[in-house]
Amino acid sequence: MFAIVIAQLGTYFTKQGSTMNRSITPTFQIPAASFQVFTGLTILASVLLYERALVPLARALTGHPSGITILQRIGTGLVLSMLTMAVAACVEGRRVRIARENGLLDDPKSVVPMAVWWLIPQYMLCGLSDVFTIVGLQELFYEQMPVGMRSIGAAAYITVTGVGSFLSSGLISIVQGISSRCGHEWLGDNINRGNVEYFYWVLAAMSAVNFCGYVCVAKRFVYKRIGHDQGGHSSEKVSY
Template sequence: MQRSFISHNFIVPPASLQSLIGLTIIITVPFYDRIFVPFITLLQRIGTGLALSILEAAVAALVESRRLHGPKGAVVPMQVWWLVPQYAISGMSDAFTIVGLQELFYDQMPESMRSMGAAAYISIVGIGSFVNTGVITVVQGVSSRAGGGKWLGDNLNRANLDKFYWILAGMSAVNFCVYLLIARGFVYRTVEEHDVRRLERRGGGAGGRS
């Protein structure tokens, strides 16, 4: 891609694009807190993040397909800014999903198990990394046996990265459907119940000391 910015003397480093995710999260969280939190439930906010992850992978697939299959089938030398939308969607997805999961594990876990809930939340990221590695290995093995070359080859102009993105979009869609099935049976632990139990414990303790 053409990575020049303002002038040909300044080239955007590819790794710096990851900063767009963090920047989008910083911008999204205040809107998340003021607009979405009062009007949609916790599980709906997490579901919104999962739905955005589908859109993220689909946009990435469309952009890469457009780059590979331009006019007359030629590779199109796109500007680096074509990647901004998918990174921005990724940041919004993280803002909804990660913040929502933190709230879920903190607010809905029993008070004595909150530390375990925080550990469970962190473990999700680790498990996702292992699954991602496994998916890449499987895709590389299957695509190389098909005879069309590896989808994730070193030469991106000869690879099929767009097909890999479509696989990620499909997996995200399946994940979203499973989440919806599980979320339908979830029962919120209300604040009133939590406060009553805490007051009962405090009252019982005070009575025992007296």
């Protein structure tokens, strides 16, 4: 489910931006797709902040060597992905409302008088979600896999993103088919007449259900025994 949310970066997030005011000067507009740079910058900044500030603080509070457990890190990312879709839905609702107030619902090629900068929070939240979830998955597949299977584990988390893209396409087709049969397309060609915000809320709800399922599984997960530098071993039986 996390990967389905991330897949929206290159699809409907970009489509949202393409209809908004992207002008910096009278002669220059920011390409809508370039806003993904804010996700990348957020990832770079967050990794540094996480290691320098969050881990020491969490370590002092929890006593855990890593500050928080691997599963807690992944869970935090899943919550952030849910928040990403909620914020995106609110921004899209505002964009459609402004389009309606300016009589632009039937003119999808016109620029909606709403600054494209409104999209930055959802791009940044996507980056934060990525930092917690993807890095957490890397740690999980590396540390908790048998030594001989670590190369497979390294590839496994990458597979998550690819599968998410396919599932996103399938989910879009399902939502479009159901909404069409109900008489109003949510994801039609005219984004102003559609209800992309409803689709975002569906993703947020599905992310919430996914998180609940994740917590149920995480509570039953037992960490494998990891050797320490002193040569001893400890069993980390840590609940989520």
